[in-house]
Structure formats: C-alpha cells, structure tokens
Amino acid sequence: MSVASGTRWHPQPLIADARVRWALIIGATLYLILALASIDVNWRRVAEGIPRAIRFIGAFLPPDFTSRWGDIWAGLAESLTMTLTSTVVGILISIPIGVGAARNVAPVWVYLLCRSIIAISRSFQEVIIAILFVALFGFGPLAGFLTLSFATIGFLSKLLAEDIEDIDPASAEAVRATGASWLQWMNYGIQPQVMPRLIGLSLYRLDINFRESAVIGIVGAGGIGATLNTAIDRYEFDSAAAILLIVIIIVMFAEYSSSWIRQKVQ
Amino acid sequence: MLRLEGLSKRYKTGDLALQNVDLRVPAGQVMALIGPSGAGKSTLIRCINRLVEPTAGRVVLGDTEITALSRNELRRARRRMGMIFQEYALVERLTVMENVLSGQLGHVGFWASYFRRFPQAAVDEAFSTLDRVGLSEHVDKRADALSGGQRQRVGIARAMLQRPEILLIDEPTASLDPKTSRQIMRLICDLCAERGLAAVINIHDVQLAQLFVQRVVGLQDGKIVFDGPPGDLTSEVLTQIYGEEDWTATVRRKRKAVDPDDEDPVLDEERLAGNV
Numbered sequence: 016m017s018v019a020s021g022t023r024w025h026p027q028p029l030i031a032d033a034r035v036r037w038a039l040i041i042g043a044t045l046y047l048i049l050a051l052a053s054i055d056v057n058w059r060r061v062a063e064g065i066p067r068a069i070r071f072i073g074a075f076l077p078p079d080f081t082s083r084w085g086d087i088w089a090g091l092a093e094s095l096t097m098t099l100t101s102t103v104v105g106i107l108i109s110i111p112i113g114v115g116a117a118r119n120v121a122p123v124w125v126y127l128l129c130r131s132i133i134a135i136s137r138s139f140q141e142v143i144i145a146i147l148f149v150a151l152f153g154f155g156p157l158a159g160f161l162t163l164s165f166a167t168i169g170f171l172s173k174l175l176a177e178d179i180e181d182i183d184p185a186s187a188e189a190v191r192a193t194g195a196s197w198l199q200w201m202n203y204g205i206q207p208q209v210m211p212r213l214i215g216l217s218l219y220r221l222d223i224n225f226r227e228s229a230v231i232g233i234v235g236a237g238g239i240g241a242t243l244n245t246a247i248d249r250y251e252f253d254s255a256a257a258i259l260l261i262v263i264i265i266v267m268f269a270e271y272s273s274s275w276i277r278q279k280v281q
Numbered sequence: 282m283l284r285l286e287g288l289s290k291r292y293k294t295g296d297l298a299l300q301n302v303d304l305r306v307p308a309g310q311v312m313a314l315i316g317p318s319g320a321g322k323s324t325l326i327r328c329i330n331r332l333v334e335p336t337a338g339r340v341v342l343g344d345t346e347i348t349a350l351s352r353n354e355l356r357r358a359r360r361r362m363g364m365i366f367q368e369y370a371l372v373e374r375l376t377v378m379e380n381v382l383s384g385q386l387g388h389v390g391f392w393a394s395y396f397r398r399f400p401q402a403a404v405d406e407a408f409s410t411l412d413r414v415g416l417s418e419h420v421d422k423r424a425d426a427l428s429g430g431q432r433q434r435v436g437i438a439r440a441m442l443q444r445p446e447i448l449l450i451d452e453p454t455a456s457l458d459p460k461t462s463r464q465i466m467r468l469i470c471d472l473c474a475e476r477g478l479a480a481v482i483n484i485h486d487v488q489l490a491q492l493f494v495q496r497v498v499g500l501q502d503g504k505i506v507f508d509g510p511p512g513d514l515t516s517e518v519l520t521q522i523y524g525e526e527d528w529t530a531t532v533r534r535k536r537k538a539v540d541p542d543d544e545d546p547v548l549d550e551e552r553l554a555g556n557v
Binding site: 183185186188189190191192193194195196198199202203204207208210211 | 330332356357358359360362364366367368370371372373374375379383384385386387388391394395436439443449
C-alpha cells in the first residue's frame with residue numbers, strides 16, 4: 016500500500032481543462048441572463064388575458080357531441096382510414112429501406128442511398144410536407160395519406176435500421192455458415208431478432224399517425240383535423256371540445272393497447 | 282480431407298492474425314486447436330468457410346478449392362462444413378426445431394424455408410438428431426428457454442442437419458460448467474466417430490482437449506508451434522504456446538487420464554483406436 020490513508024478522492028470533472036470548464040459555465044449563465052432579460056413581458060396584457068382565457072375555456076363547456084355529429088363522424092372515419100392505410104403503406108416501403116440502411120447487412124452504396132432517403136423524409140415536419148402535398152394534389156385525405164406515408168418512412172426505416180445494426184452478430188453468422196442464401200439469412204438470422212421491435216414501432220407509428228392526422232387536417236389534408244378547424248372557424252367551441260375529447264380518448268386507447276401488445280410480443 | 286496451404290490473414294486494422302499456416306486434417310480426425318486468446322484460432326476456423334476472407338493462401342476441402350469459389354459456389358460448399366459456436370449462436374426467438382432445421386437452409390429453396398415447409402426427410406432427420414442429442418422433449422420450445430448445455434446441443438444438432446463432412450467448432454465449452462463441458466465434448470466426439478466426421482475444435486481448456494482428441498495443434502501469434510498427439514504436450518510445449526507458467530498440474534492431469542486404469546468413462550480407448 017503506497018497510498019497514505021486519508022488521501023482524498025474526487026470524481027474526475029466532465030471537462031478536464033479548468034479554463035474551458037469555467038468559460039463554458041460563465042458563458043452559458045451570461046447568455047441565459049441576457050436572453051431572459053430580452054423577453055418583454057407586458058404584465059397588463061397578461062392580466063387582461065386571464066379572464067379572456069377563462070371565457071374561452073368556458074365556451075368549450077359543455078362539449079357538444081350531437082349537433083355536428085355527422086361532420087365529426089365523417090372526419091373521424093376519414094382520419095382513421097388515412098392513419099391505417101398510410102401506416103401500412105409506410106411500413107411496407109420502410110422495411111426494404113430500413114434493411115438497406117443497416118450498415119451490417121447492406122453494401123456501402125445501398126447504405127448511402129437509403130440513408131439519404133431517410134434524411135430527406137426526416138428533415139421536414141409533417142405539416143410542411145402536408146402543405147406541399149395539398150398544393151400538389153388538392154385538399155382532402157389523399158394529401159394526408161401521402162404525407163403520413165412519407166413521414167412514416169423516415170421514422171420507421173431509421174429505427175429499423177438501427178435495430179438491425181444492433182442484432183447479435185453471432186446468430187446471424189451461424190445462419191450464414193449453414194450455406195443459407197441472402198434471403199434465407201434475412202428470414203432466419205435477422206428477422207426473428209428485430210420482429211418484436213418492428214411490431215412495437217409500427218404500433219407506435221400508428222398512434223403517431225393518428226395524432227398527426229388531426230394536425231395536418233388544419234392545413235387542408237382532410238380528416239378530423241379539418242373538422243376541428245371548421246368548428247373553430249365557426250366559433251363552435253363546444254363541438255371543437257367534443258372533437259378534442261374524442262382524439263384524446265382514441266390516442267389513450269392506442270397507447271394502452273400498443274404497450275400491451277408490445278409486452279406480448281417480446 | 283481438409284488442407285490449408287500458406288494461409289494468412291491480415292485484418293484492416295493491420296493485425297496479422299494468421300501467418301502462412303499449413304495444416305492437413307485427414308478424414309475422420311478430431312483435432313484440437315489450442316493457443317492463447319488472440320493467437321488466431323477463431324480467425325483460422327472462420328477462414329476455412331470464409332466467414333473471414335483469408336488474405337493469402339489456399340483452403341482445400343476434399344477436392345474443392347474453397348478459396349477459389351464464387352459466392353454461389355461458396356454457399357454450396359458451406360453446407361459441407363458444420364459450425365458450432367461458443368455462445369451457441371442460436372436464433373433465440375426461433376424454436377428449437379426451427380434452429381435445427383436452419384441447418385438445412387443450404388439445401389432448400391427460399392419459399393420452402395420461409396413457410397417452414399421443409400422436406401419430410403429433413404424433418405425426420407431433425408427429429409432423430411434431436412433425439413440423439415437428448416432434446417426430443419423440447420422440440421417446440423423457444424431456444425432462449427433452454428439451459429446452456431441444452432442450447433449447445435441444439436447448436437450441434439443444427440450443424441448435423443447440414444450433413445457436413447467436417448465440423449468447425451469454436452470454443453464449444455467456454456460458456457459451460459465443467460460437467461456439461463465434458464458431456465458436450467463427448468457428444469461431439471461420439472457424433473464425429475459415428476458419422477466419420479473430421480473436426481477442428483478451438484478450445485481453451487487444454488485438459489479437456491487432452492481427454493477427447495487424437496491430435497493437438499498449438500497456435501501462437503498466428504503460427505503453428507506445436508502439432509502432435511495430446512501425450513506430447515509437455516510443460517515446455519505449453520510454455521512455448523502460452524508463455525511462462527507453472528504447467529505441472531495440467532501435464533500431470535493428462536498423464537493420469539492416459540493411464541488405462543483410470544475410471545474416467547470419457548476415455549474410451551477402443552473407440553479412439555478404432556477411429557484413427
């Protein structure tokens with residue numbers, strides 16, 4: 016024992032260089048103070064806003080499910096159709112792209128191609144894509160369907176590719192060693208390892224797509240979002256409240272059922 | 282049977298894993314490949330079926346030059362070489378039967394394997410092999426529900442389903458307890474004897490190797506430094522392969538095992554003699 020007892024020990028700091036460490040801490044604090052100071056809060060207007068907010072919320076109550084039920088039902092059916100079809104189509108396109116974007120199973124040029132497709136799909140928010148598709152194909156659920164399919168590709172391919180890159184290489188190697196063809200290798204060596212996650216991600220995407228369908232409806236891509244937009248435009252806040260409640264219930268239902276199914280397929 | 286000529290492998294990192302290795306394994310011979318970690322044992326085994334591409338040299342199996350094959354021909358040649366792995370390398374979410382039948386993948390078309398409609402002959406063989414390795418009660422269990430020893434038996438059955446001519450075995454007992462290790466080694470050697478298979482077994486446990494194999498090859502730093510019967514493994518040889526250490530326990534243990542009075546049932550001298 017060459018170290019004398021009583022020697023103090025401290026964990027190593029995250030940034031070793033003390034000057035860099037303090038420069039970062041002081042710099043970040045200063046920026047935060049300046050940024051907060053630049054926000055101009057008009058307290059008088061905030062005070063005025065509060066009763067207006069209360070009136071606004073009051074207008075939502077009680078939610079009115081009946082007077083616009085026909086519109087709500089039509090919007091809902093359209094949204095659910097859009098959600099399901101775009102998720103299925105998105106998954107079908109995502110699988111080959113996801114496989115191609117996994118570095119351990121695809122050659123470099125396929126990998127780069129698939130990664131760029133994913134990057135393009137991920138670089139735009141759904142609303143922006145929806146505006147583009149509405150401009151291209153006109154108002155309605157077709158634009159919504161295309162938007163959601165396109166967005167699904169970026170999401171699912173990327174996560175699938177990452178999961179394929181994380182597989183246990185030993186069992187994949189073992190299947191290859193039997194003299195299996197590439198497709199057989201995929202089917203026996205890779206697919207069983209990523210299937211639970213693929214199912215989980217697909218269900219998760221299904222519920223994201225439903226939520227997104229409510230948002231993109233506002234820019235004209237059909238579905239329950241369009242109904243919601245119309246209700247707000249007409250100052251029918253009680254109908255709008257009904258729509259919001261239905262969306263919340265469906266999303267909650269999707270959330271619980273998908274987590275239940277994900278547990279089952281592990 | 283198997284011939285390696287001037288086999289070398291340099292990894293992209295610059296590490297020279299194998300240097301000019303020459304090795305012949307006659308039909309039906311069970312051979313142990315020993316050596317310290319990083320000596321190139323795994324690389325050597327994987328160069329034989331080209332899971333790792335050798336940088337130079339030739340691999341010849343029977344009269345097929347493995348190193349000269351196109352991708353499709355290599356696929357067909359791989360069917361002749363069964364492989365058994367250290368961590369079993371089973372596909373855990375597939376059932377025992379699916380894992381075993383995957384040994385047949387080189388023999389059936391894609392759709393037949395996709396719908397799990399293997400030829401009846403293959404299914405019969407899978408059942409009888411599972412029976413032979415003692416797993417007939419676990420056919421439809423998922424592979425991850427089995428114990429280590431049972432999983433390795435599935436791995437062995439999978440290799441057998443390829444109807445191989447040679448087995449390439451990478452540390453078959455490294456994850457197993459001593460008793461299971463012996464059972465697995467015995468099973469492998471018995472199967473090789475029954476079917477006249479040759480085998481190259483990478484193994485860390487020198488004593489275990491000495492109990493079962495007919496020939497030991499020592500690999501050190503990518504080169505063969507020892508090749509002979511297990512009885513020739515002396516302290517000096519082990520020092521040459523692994524480096525300085527007190528080897529007396531290992532060597533003494535071997536002498537005892539070779540003693541014909543030894544009651545150890547694993548040493549079936551008759552079988553060994555009949556097989557050489």
